[in-house]
Amino acid sequence: MSDPNAQSGSPDKEPASEAQAAQTALGxxxxxxxxxxxxxxxxxxxxxxxxxxxxxxxxxxxxxxTVTLLSLVLAIVVGAVLMIISDPEVxxxxxxxxxxxxxxxxxxxxxxxxxxxxxxKGSIFDPEAFSGWVNxxxxxxxxLAPISETLTYTAPLVFTGLAVALAFRGGLFNIGAQGxxxxxxxxxxxxxxxxxxxxxxHLLVAVLAGALGGxxxxxxxxxxxxxxxxxxxxxxxxxxxIATYFLTWxxxxxxxxxxxxxxxxxxxxxxxxxxxxxxxxxxxxxxGILLAVLATWAVAWLLNRSTLGFELRxxxxxxxxxxxxxxxxxxxxTLIMVFSGILAGLGGSNMVLGSTASALTPLVVAQIGFxxxxxxxxxxxxxxxxxxxxxxxxxxxxxxxxxxxYSGISLELVTVLQALIVIFIAAPALVKxxxxxxxxxxxxxxxxxxxxx
Amino acid sequence: MSTxxxxxxxVAAVDEGFWTRNRKVGLVLLALGLLSxxxxxxxxxxxxARFTLSDDAAGAALEINGTIGAILFGIIxxAAGAALxxxVPKRWFLPVLGVGLVAFVLSFLCWQVSAAPTGQNFMPLVNxxxxxFILALPLIFGALAGVLCERSGVVNVAIEGQLLMGAxxxxxxxxxxGNVWVGLVAAAIGGAFISLLLAVFxxxxxxxxxxxxxxLNLLAVGVTGFLYERLMQxxxxxxxxxxxxxxxxxxxxxxxxxxxxxxxxxxxxxxxxLLLVLVIHIGLFRTRWGLRTRSVGEHPTAADTLGVKVLRVxxxxxxxxxxxxxxxxxxxTLALYSFTKNMIGGKGFIALAALIFGRWNPTGxxxxxxxxxxxxxxxxxxxxxxxxxxxxxLAMLPYLATILAVAGLVGRVRAPAADGKPYVKx
Numbered sequence: 001m002s003d004p005n006a007q008s009g010s011p012d013k014e015p016a017s018e019a020q021a022a023q024t025a026l027g028x029x030x031x032x033x034x035x036x037x038x039x040x041x042x043x044x045x046x047x048x049x050x051x052x053x054x055x056x057x058x059x060x061x062x063x064x065x066t067v068t069l070l071s072l073v074l075a076i077v078v079g080a081v082l083m084i085i086s087d088p089e090v091x092x093x094x095x096x097x098x099x100x101x102x103x104x105x106x107x108x109x110x111x112x113x114x115x116x117x118x119x120x121k122g123s124i125f126d127p128e129a130f131s132g133w134v135n136x137x138x139x140x141x142x143x144l145a146p147i148s149e150t151l152t153y154t155a156p157l158v159f160t161g162l163a164v165a166l167a168f169r170g171g172l173f174n175i176g177a178q179g180x181x182x183x184x185x186x187x188x189x190x191x192x193x194x195x196x197x198x199x200x201x202h203l204l205v206a207v208l209a210g211a212l213g214g215x216x217x218x219x220x221x222x223x224x225x226x227x228x229x230x231x232x233x234x235x236x237x238x239x240x241x242i243a244t245y246f247l248t249w250x251x252x253x254x255x256x257x258x259x260x261x262x263x264x265x266x267x268x269x270x271x272x273x274x275x276x277x278x279x280x281x282x283x284x285x286x287x288g289i290l291l292a293v294l295a296t297w298a299v300a301w302l303l304n305r306s307t308l309g310f311e312l313r314x315x316x317x318x319x320x321x322x323x324x325x326x327x328x329x330x331x332x333x334t335l336i337m338v339f340s341g342i343l344a345g346l347g348g349s350n351m352v353l354g355s356t357a358s359a360l361t362p363l364v365v366a367q368i369g370f371x372x373x374x375x376x377x378x379x380x381x382x383x384x385x386x387x388x389x390x391x392x393x394x395x396x397x398x399x400x401x402x403x404x405x406y407s408g409i410s411l412e413l414v415t416v417l418q419a420l421i422v423i424f425i426a427a428p429a430l431v432k433x434x435x436x437x438x439x440x441x442x443x444x445x446x447x448x449x450x451x452x453x
Numbered sequence: 454m455s456t457x458x459x460x461x462x463x464v465a466a467v468d469e470g471f472w473t474r475n476r477k478v479g480l481v482l483l484a485l486g487l488l489s490x491x492x493x494x495x496x497x498x499x500x501x502a503r504f505t506l507s508d509d510a511a512g513a514a515l516e517i518n519g520t521i522g523a524i525l526f527g528i529i530x531x532a533a534g535a536a537l538x539x540x541v542p543k544r545w546f547l548p549v550l551g552v553g554l555v556a557f558v559l560s561f562l563c564w565q566v567s568a569a570p571t572g573q574n575f576m577p578l579v580n581x582x583x584x585x586f587i588l589a590l591p592l593i594f595g596a597l598a599g600v601l602c603e604r605s606g607v608v609n610v611a612i613e614g615q616l617l618m619g620a621x622x623x624x625x626x627x628x629x630x631g632n633v634w635v636g637l638v639a640a641a642i643g644g645a646f647i648s649l650l651l652a653v654f655x656x657x658x659x660x661x662x663x664x665x666x667x668x669l670n671l672l673a674v675g676v677t678g679f680l681y682e683r684l685m686q687x688x689x690x691x692x693x694x695x696x697x698x699x700x701x702x703x704x705x706x707x708x709x710x711x712x713x714x715x716x717x718x719x720x721x722x723x724x725x726x727l728l729l730v731l732v733i734h735i736g737l738f739r740t741r742w743g744l745r746t747r748s749v750g751e752h753p754t755a756a757d758t759l760g761v762k763v764l765r766v767x768x769x770x771x772x773x774x775x776x777x778x779x780x781x782x783x784x785x786t787l788a789l790y791s792f793t794k795n796m797i798g799g800k801g802f803i804a805l806a807a808l809i810f811g812r813w814n815p816t817g818x819x820x821x822x823x824x825x826x827x828x829x830x831x832x833x834x835x836x837x838x839x840x841x842x843x844x845x846x847l848a849m850l851p852y853l854a855t856i857l858a859v860a861g862l863v864g865r866v867r868a869p870a871a872d873g874k875p876y877v878k879x
Binding site: 426 | 654660663664665668669674675676680681682683688794799802806845849852855856
């Protein structure tokens, strides 16, 4: 507790525990603060500021929520600058900014506000569709379409985000979610169009095939790390590329490639193996998002309630101590990577069994593995945080599509925004300095500890 | 997000006794030799496999009967494997291994060249060597950027981003100014910009260096992709038509057979890349700057005690790395192609692999980059002669080799001790 706070008698930092709170209060009495009752040491006895004041003080502190929000704001501002400097027409108004500043500002404002409005309309809510529905011009589907798009993009990101987060908690940096998802997508698709199975069972088998693929691809760096100490960052990067080349090779093989096509595309997954759509055929949202929520719950349970989760966190915190305590670090490392791979593989299954694609192409996995790293960091490597982060990223993706087609702003801006958000989040000290935030009591925001190869 | 506190926590106990690592490698080599002698020998045809000393089928050539060549080189590999298995002195390990592997590759080539369609049973060596160097060039620059960074203790996963930003700003400012040299300087600054971000976040804000590297790669992909679509696609003549460096022939050297036409009629980037390898190697191991860099990368506390400004050395080296990688990116846009979205396409990560495979050593990185470039060029060549080997599997080779290397199968690789650990004074 810092001195100025104690003297002012209104600590803006909430004491960490009651005992500490009592001590602070006692300290205040010793300094003969006139306003503090001498006989009482309970925290309530202090001249506490109003609840609203306390709330505001804490709001403007470098806590998780505020930093995340301000990172978002900063990213949006940088994105706006990029939009303006890359638009020759708007830029030309800046050439006579001293003569008529209003031109430059209004042109910039129109460009940026329209782009971000489209981002919002494409991902969350479109007022025009809503009024159209009220007037009877279009159905209710149009109102839900943005949400449906957002959830469609969210589902695979939840899986890969969880994959990266789980490994992080065990002290491993799984950059290989991309490769694990790639092998997952391959096996899921193969099971989807090669196995003649009844509906229901077929879907189950295809989803599990994806998980198996991811598990195998996670096992390799896991066992190498455990047995030889080979760094998982290097190995997973390498395995990503091996998986990608394997995919591009496999697609054009006989029995896999669509016989009616000459380009690199596989046969389509049978309808019996596709994840059912939740809101009718016109909306793309599918059961993958439900699986994603289920997976989030499962990972949360695994991490916080199970023996394996405890061992995993122990190894992540300090492998040497964990080994001394009788936990097999070798086994835990391998298991972490296998579980991480399973999650990433499930994300892969989502890409080909859901509504984004129904056949293998070289780009079928998109960037979900790399985005998963960002999602995990943004979600503070906690399962439910990952779910929220994936929602944000899914929304950016869905909105970015509309922004591209309506405002002509390249979808790449979304990549920029996502990267910027995570950069700012990774360096809370920077955000804190920019906005002059107070120091937060919460210790959650410490920068991640960098370790070597 | 605590990543591994002790990198080598789970190293298996060193198994000495008869099955030393050298003997295991020997066994693998022996198996490879048997494979090549039997399988490649059986698949090769009786055609002459010609390795021409020129750009095409014409001219002098080294010739050998396909079947005989495949078996002969296979036997050499077997002999090398057997030698390792029998136990050779330690200093002979690498040369013998090298001979065995080269013979294996030659056996493979004898098979492939002799089995090519009639009339194409030749391999133009000049072409192959030149292609190898061209393909290896961005890897060389990227791996050198990695050496500069990581020898001073900052992990550089952002090589991809540095190359990409260099390529982009080289193309953009080269086009705007119409001057290659302006483009080259701009490319260096572009790479240094990504490096600056890396340095500030890794050194000042202590962000996990692998994390910030990955994120910076995405940022570079996003920013260049965005500006590419907004500027270069809409007005390519203004923003994406940079002048290019031509080829400079070096007198005398260009007349050396095979190597001359392959290496000494190249562009500025080829000479610059090779020169940089030399300069950085000498700098790192023979100068005061190098000693300081290495000491900061191995034991920053000790270096600090002796008066080395740890953070300043790190900032300087990371920025230098950005300059080098930026120029490497320009070797695309100011010499070969115009800029396209995400044109580096993973070369930065192969450069990282080359850095690790070359054991954080400039010369090693050069050799690794050439090996990867050769694999790449070979894939192109085999595609041209309709080989049965899918090019994708050859493209996997660098990555597989790196995994084997870090897993300790081809000798243990060890990063600088303080690589990736931020230094906080006090």
